[in-house]
Amino acid sequence: MSKEQDNYSEIIRKLVPISELPAQVQKEIIKKAKIIEVRKGGFVFKQGDKDEFSYYCLEGEIELLANEQQHNVIVGGTDRARYAMAQLQPRQLSAKARKKAVIFQISRDILDKLVVIQEKEQTDNNEFGGFVAVEEVDIAEMEGDVDWMTRILQSELFSKIPAANIHALFAVLEPVEFKAGDNVVTQGEPGEHYYIIQEGSCQVTRKPSSGDKDIKLAVLKAGDCFGEEALIAETTRNATVSMITDGILMRLNKDTFIDLIKKPTLHSLTFNEASILVSGGKAEWLDVRFKNEHEDSAITGSRNIPLNMLRLQIDKLDRNKHYIVYCDTGGRSSTGAFLLTGMGFNVSFLQGGLVNNSQAVVVTPKPEPAPAPAPPQPKPKAEPVKEAPDAQPPEQSQRAEKDGPISTVDEITRQNIDPVVKSSMLEAELEHTNMRLRKAANEIQKTDDEFVKKMQEEVERRLQEERGKIEVAKKAAEEEARRLRTQEEAKIRKMQEEAARKMQEEKKQLEAIYSRNAEEMEKLQHLRKEAEQKLQAEKERLELEAEEAKANLAEAQRVKKEVEASKKLLEKEALKSRKQQEELEKKIIREAQGKLDVERRKMAEQFSSNQKELELAKRERVAADAGRKAAKEEADRIIAEYKDKHEKDKIYAEQQLKAERLKLEEEQQKIQTMLMEINRAKEEVEATRKSALEEARRLKEKQEDHEITSSKIAQDTLKVELKVAEEKINKANKDLAQVQQAQVKVIAARKINQEGLIKQTVIEEEVRKQLEVDLADFRE
Structure with a gap:
């Protein structure tokens, strides 16, 4: 990944x-x-x-x-x-x-x-009523399942099978467990199943006719398939497949294999269709019969690879060619075509085989054997005729005949194969018997030997018997074929009726869909006209804007230069503004300090006035003490007046100090509010400035890209947008400078106010203590 x-x-x-x-x-x-x-x-x-x-x-x-x-x-x-x-x-x-x-x-x-595989697994779960057992799953096993399925789906054979067939195939595959050493299929037994290896490995062996030790042909692993040859050709197994390790094989029965795999993958051609392809250089004949059969009769220009050697000699074939496979009846050729299709070749097979396409066969003449040299002495007349060098004794001839066609006909008759194929095979055997009969007759004509004539009569008798058996078997096979054909035709008619019914239903559905689509198309046509009108108006507007942008190009460039110059000037002004702020702060502090000194002097003068009055009161008290002896009543009056006056002065002083404090606190609150507003304004200005800088940066990058790839109109538009962004930056910088200046002033005022509050507190405390001392002294 x-x-x-x-x-x-x-x-x-x-x-x-x-x-x-x-x-x-x-x-x-x-x-x-x-x-x-x-x-x-x-x-x-x-x-x-x-x-x-x-x-x-x-x-x-x-x-x-x-x-x-x-x-x-x-x-x-x-x-x-x-x-x-x-x-x-x-x-x-x-x-x-x-x-x-x-x-x-x-x-x-x-x-x-892959979706078909998953649907098959869901189908298996549903067969158990929807209850699924939960157990620990080995990840390696899961990957193995996916691997064998993936190998099958990616194979050349399965790439030619419709998805619906694959869905049905996985729905009917039956898993079967085997132990190491078990025989899955055995040579010579009839074929009933097709196998796909899910887990484990197998070996393929064949026992030679000589009875020697088994020959190991191949090793199969997960994802490999076998067993198709016997099913396609309707023959017995030609090899034994046994387990090397424990494993699981997916099994498919014969009928399902033919319906889902054989029929969609095998492609047959008539002789005329095949000849056109071959003569045009688009295909090549491939004979899968044995070598001696090929030498006896073959299609001109064909290549010969026997079916049992096809896997081993696959490298001799060109994968870019189209091969048309043939044999006598079509059985072996269909098997060979299936094998080659599974290996990725473009293959067809001759429909009906050579027995039904006599015009395709070219019989290769055999050279006559050289005559034996004649002996030098003359042949005695009285001696019986000696056997010719090539003649066979009657026992050998009869044995050959017996082991030949008779056993072949019996074997064909006993085989449980398709009646049509059986009929074709019997017809081919009959033709082969006639050829042998004609050949024997020709040989007999060459001699008038009485013994040979007797042998001819015996052979002819046996051949006539064989011909009769073949005719009977052929008629029975043809009758069976007609019966099956009638059943098949009835089945096909039923399928056609069902297909016609489904087609009518689909036709109604399609008509309804067509009606809806027609309405939608009408709406789309209307929308299309509206869109075309809007597009034309938009086109005219864009052309006008393009002209305006072109006219503003020079102005945009000039503005850009002015913005850059104003940016530098703004930086200088910002530096100058900072210096002015520092001077202003010092000036504000000096002015505030002067005001504070004035207030302090006023407080000192007030305090001094109070001190004088206190001194006067002390002197009056002394006078009162001196006159107390003479005029006690007058003294009491003076004391009362002094106390009253002292109390009033104290209240007045406290009120003055309290009013001054309230004034300072109000100013402190106002300063704090102003500072908060200034800070908020500063944040807004900084955010605006940051946004404008980001927009300018983005536009500059976009401008650099468009200078290479975009039209002049787009570049002009970007320049105008860049000018607007830089104006926003300049305004934000000015606003920020003003806010910073106001912030400095407010901070300085807050500092002065705080110092005034501290000093006011000190003065209030001193006045309070002095009044208490004076009052205590007066009481003494």
Whole structure:
């Protein structure tokens, strides 16, 4: 898995139908897919295209267009993006990137087949009433299951099988367990099943006719298949397959194999169709009979590889060629065609074989044996005729005849094969018998030997018997074939009626869909006209704006220079402003200090006045003491007046000090409020300035890109936007300077006010203590 695939793996796992698959299958899909980056304006696919992929939008925006008109917009990460874009073939819409987009591409064939596997597993669960046992699962086993299924689905054979057949195939596959050493199929036994190895390994062996030790032919592993030859050719097993290790094989019965695998993968041709391809250089004949059969009769220009050697000599064939396989009856050729199809070759087989295409056969004449040299002495007349050098004794001849056609006919008659094939095989055997009879007659004509004539009569008698048996067997086979054909025709008629009924239902559905589509098309035509009108108006507006932008280009460049100059000037003014702020702060502090000194002097004068009055009171008290003896009543009056006056002075002084404190506290509150407002204004100005700087930076980067790729109009528009952004920056800088200046003033005022409050507190405390001392002295 690449880094890009890993980055988007979580998004991919949510796509439909990938989200319904197990994690291991999802991982397999991600590995087999591609991540594509599409730049702005690029096309993922175009209307009318034909391809084998499904596309999903992982990131960015994709605009779906019909006849260059917007139909829909798909945004990566949304729920709509979980579904493949515009699946119908040929493509009904174009997919264009509105901005840079990331696309997920996966083969529809691979995706469909992996979905079929998952649906099969769900079907197995449903057969048990929906109850699924939960147990620990070994990850290695899970990966093994996926591996053997993946190997099968990626094989050349299964690539030619329709997805519906694969679905049905996995639904009927039967798992069977075998132990090491078990024979799965045995040579010579009839074939009833087709096998796929899920787990374990097997070996293929064959016992030679000589009875020697078994010959090891091949080793099969998980994902390999076997057993098809006997099923296709309707023959017995030609080899033994045994388990090397313990394992599990998926088994398919004969009828299901023929319906789901054989029929969709095998392609037959008539002799005329095949001859046209061969004569045009588009195909080559391949004879899969034995060498001696090929030498006896063959199609001109054909290549000969016996069926039992086909796997071993596969390297002799060209994978770029189309091979037409043939044999006598079609049995071996269909098997060979199936094997080659599974190996990735383009293969057909001759329909009916050579026995039904007599015009295809060229019989190769055999050279006559050289006559034996004559003895020098003359032949005695009275001696009996001696056997010719090539003549066979009667026992040998009879044995040859007996071991030849008679055993062949009996074997064909006993075999449980298709009646049509059996009839063809018997007909071929009959023709072969006639050829042998004619050949024997020709040889007999060469001699008038009485013994040979007797042998001819015996051979002819036996051949006539064989011909009779063949005719009887042929008639029985033809009768069986007619019966089966009648049954098959009835079955086909029933299927045709069912298909016609389904077609009528689908026709009604399609008519309803067509009606809805017609209404939608009418709406789309109306929307298209409106869009064309809007497009024309937009085009005229853009042309006008382009002219205006062109006229403003020089102005934009001039403004840019002015902005740069004003920026430098603003920096100088900011430096000057900071110096002025420092001077202003010092001035404010001096002025505030002067005001504070004035207030302090006033307080000192007030205090001095109070002190004088206190001294006067002391003197009056002394006078009162002196006159107390003479006038006690007068003294009491003076004391009362003094106390009253002293109390009033104390209240007045406290009120004055309290009023001064309240005034300072109010000023402190106002200063604090102003400072908060200034700080808030400063934050707003700084945010505005930061936003303007960011906008200017973005526009400059965009301007640099557009100077290379964009039109002059777009560049002019960017320059105007850049000028506006720089004006915002200048205004923000000025506002910030003003706010900073106001902040300095308020901070200085707050500092002075705080010092005044502290001094006021000290004065109040001193006055309070002095009044208490004076009052205490007076009481004494």
